[in-house]
Amino acid sequence: xxxxxxxxxxxxxxxxxxxxxxxxxxxxxxxxxxxxxxxxxxxxxxxxxxxxxxxxxxxxxxxxxxxxxxxxxxxxxxxxxxxxxxxxxxxxxxxxxxxxxxxxxxxxxxxxxxxxxxxxxxxxxxxxxxxxxxxxxxxxxxxxxxxxxxxxxxxxxxxxxxxxxxxxxxxxxxxxxxxxxxxxxxxxxxxxxxxxxxxxxxxxxxxxxxxxxxxxxxxxxxxxxxxxxxxxxxxxxxxxxxxxxxxxxxxxxxxxxxxxxxxxxxxxxxxxxxxxxxxxxxxxxxxxxx
Amino acid sequence: xxxxxxxxxxxxxxxxxxxxxxxxxxxxxxxxxxxxxxxxxxxxxxxxxxxxxxxxxxxxxxxxxxxxxxxxxxxxxxxxxxxxxxxxxxxxxxxxxxxxxxxxxxxxxxxxxxxxxxxxxxxxxxxxxxxxxxxxxxxxxxxxxxxxxxxxxxxxxxxxxxxxxxxxxxxxxxxxxxxxxxxxxxxxxxxxxxxxxxxxxxxxxxxxxxxxxxxxxxxxxxxxxxxxxxxxxxxxxxxxxxxxxxxxxxxxxxxxxxxxxxxxxxxxxxxxxx
Numbered sequence: 001x002x003x004x005x006x007x008x009x010x011x012x013x014x015x016x017x018x019x020x021x022x023x024x025x026x027x028x029x030x031x032x033x034x035x036x037x038x039x040x041x042x043x044x045x046x047x048x049x050x051x052x053x054x055x056x057x058x059x060x061x062x063x064x065x066x067x068x069x070x071x072x073x074x075x076x077x078x079x080x081x082x083x084x085x086x087x088x089x090x091x092x093x094x095x096x097x098x099x100x101x102x103x104x105x106x107x108x109x110x111x112x113x114x115x116x117x118x119x120x121x122x123x124x125x126x127x128x129x130x131x132x133x134x135x136x137x138x139x140x141x142x143x144x145x146x147x148x149x150x151x152x153x154x155x156x157x158x159x160x161x162x163x164x165x166x167x168x169x170x171x172x173x174x175x176x177x178x179x180x181x182x183x184x185x186x187x188x189x190x191x192x193x194x195x196x197x198x199x200x201x202x203x204x205x206x207x208x209x210x211x212x213x214x215x216x217x218x219x220x221x222x223x224x225x226x227x228x229x230x231x232x233x234x235x236x237x238x239x240x241x242x243x244x245x246x247x248x249x250x251x252x253x254x255x256x257x258x259x260x261x262x263x264x265x266x267x268x269x270x271x272x273x274x275x276x277x278x279x280x281x282x283x284x285x286x287x288x289x290x
Numbered sequence: 291x292x293x294x295x296x297x298x299x300x301x302x303x304x305x306x307x308x309x310x311x312x313x314x315x316x317x318x319x320x321x322x323x324x325x326x327x328x329x330x331x332x333x334x335x336x337x338x339x340x341x342x343x344x345x346x347x348x349x350x351x352x353x354x355x356x357x358x359x360x361x362x363x364x365x366x367x368x369x370x371x372x373x374x375x376x377x378x379x380x381x382x383x384x385x386x387x388x389x390x391x392x393x394x395x396x397x398x399x400x401x402x403x404x405x406x407x408x409x410x411x412x413x414x415x416x417x418x419x420x421x422x423x424x425x426x427x428x429x430x431x432x433x434x435x436x437x438x439x440x441x442x443x444x445x446x447x448x449x450x451x452x453x454x455x456x457x458x459x460x461x462x463x464x465x466x467x468x469x470x471x472x473x474x475x476x477x478x479x480x481x482x483x484x485x486x487x488x489x490x491x492x493x494x495x496x497x498x499x500x501x502x503x504x505x506x507x508x509x510x511x512x513x514x515x516x517x518x519x520x521x522x523x524x525x526x527x528x529x530x531x532x533x534x535x536x537x538x539x540x541x542x543x544x545x546x547x548x549x550x551x552x553x554x555x556x557x558x559x560x561x562x563x564x
Binding site for chain 2: 006007009010011013014016017018020021024025027028029031032035090093094096097098099100101103104105106107108109110111112113114115116117118119121122123124125126127131132134137138141164167168169172173176177210211214218221224225227228231232233235245246249250253254259262263266267269270272273274276277280281283285286
């Protein structure tokens with residue numbers, strides 16, 4: 001039984017974390033909300049002042065806004081599809097008895113530890129460069145024409161890079177879940193004559209469903225705010241072709257100094273993230289009840 | 291295992307797994323290989339066998355003072371992790387061992403702060419940093435990284451601490467151990483592995499953080515993420531140098547990552563997958 005003394009001690013020990021996180025969350029957010037109703041331009045302060053909802057109207061009527069929302073969704077959904085399906089296949093493969101499993105695991109997980117700017121630059125210059133990249137070498141070897149990835153298919157290029165970064169994470173989590181599947185259950189299913197496909201559909205997949213949910217939710221949180229990969233590869237272009245919501249907000253705030261509009265965009269990003277967070281919390285919260 | 295695995299099956303699985311693993315690892319491998327080429331070699335088409343020159347490494351250090359960025363990365367990631375641990379250990383300890391009515395809600399709320407998109411608060415943070423003189427300062431960025439990772443640190447420690455059996459603590463208490471003795475002699479030795487894993491994962495996350503570290507620094511406090519971003523516009527022949535710089539930027543953390551892959555699952559899923 002916790003005594004009164006230990007209970008107040010517990011509260012005292014928790015305080016620094018709670019206070020720090022509270023301040024960190026509420027202060028900047030309050031500023032952003034305030035700025036979203038202001039005209040504020042550090043370069044041209046004469047017209048600064050309260051403007052109601054016009055920042056929201058301006059930001060949302062900008063054609064780049066719709067494009068950026070679309071790009072954000074395309075990026076999130078495509079990377080999720082690639083990493084979850086690829087992750088399941090890879091996890092199934094790595095779960096087989098193989099020689100050198102430890103090294104294979106290390107090779108597969110490695111991209112996750114590569115910092116985003118390095119990942120993006122390596123893909124941009126070493127792999128996808130239309131002249132000196134490996135893809136161009138391969139295309140020329142087969143007598144084809146090298147593709148200008150970032151000029152012609154900027155979104156696809158970014159999707160490939162981001163999926164490469166996140167595939168290891170999905171694989172690792174799904175593999176962990178797969179390995180916790182009861183061996184006896186698997187054998188029993190095999191004895192009952194269940195083939196690989198039906199074992200996968202009726203036994204493995206349901207067992208992994210929780211891990212899949214977690215992968216989707218955690219990745220979504222990070223994928224909604226992809227930034228460095230776009231910054232060092234396409235810089236959002238050509239035009240707005242590869243601009244996502246975070247990148248548009250960044251452009252408005254630090255390149256165009258339209259702080260009001262950027263803040264209105266930021267508030268929208270918060271709302272989007274909260275919708276996702278709501279589902280994420282429920283999935284993680286279930287674990288606490290055990 | 292009741293059934294012997296046929297050698298044929300194992301051979302096919304091994305071949306498939308190695309091919310996939312090498313494909314996934316290829317961009318990193320090719321970067322490392324290219325870093326040992328001269329600039330001329332680097333643009334002469336696909337070639338897996340470099341001449342082994344280290345001129346690119348020398349050039350990278352001479353040109354841009356790589357080492358200073360490296361030191362900043364070390365300082366920021368280790369510093370912010372230690373700060374976070376100092377704040378989080380007492381919190382996680384109290385939540386795991388004397389949970390109250392609100393413990394679960396507090397944990398959930400902490401997690402929710404992690405989900406706030408950084409870009410939404412970019413400008414306010416920028417202003418606060420500018421007006422307090424923290425822009426491009428290591429201390430400012432260290433605090434920032436500490437705050438970003440604090441929820442993960444608390445959660446990871448919490449999931450580890452929760453697995454320490456409460457009975458042991460009760461037994462210690464029965465034997466008349468004071469709270470202080472309980473923490474120092476009973477709890478700490480059992481908590482050290484969990485704390486070490488948490489530390490490892492958080493150094494990695496802080497090292498690779500690429501939003502605030504790029505936006506809030508210019509020269510003095512800039513870590514490797516900022517250094518490497520400066521390569522985004524090509525300057526003449528720079529493939530071998532880019533490879534050398536990239537290799538240097540990722541090598542320490544890649545090796546750390548290999549040792550902490552198990553913790554990754556725990557840390558990033560907040561204990562939801564084991």
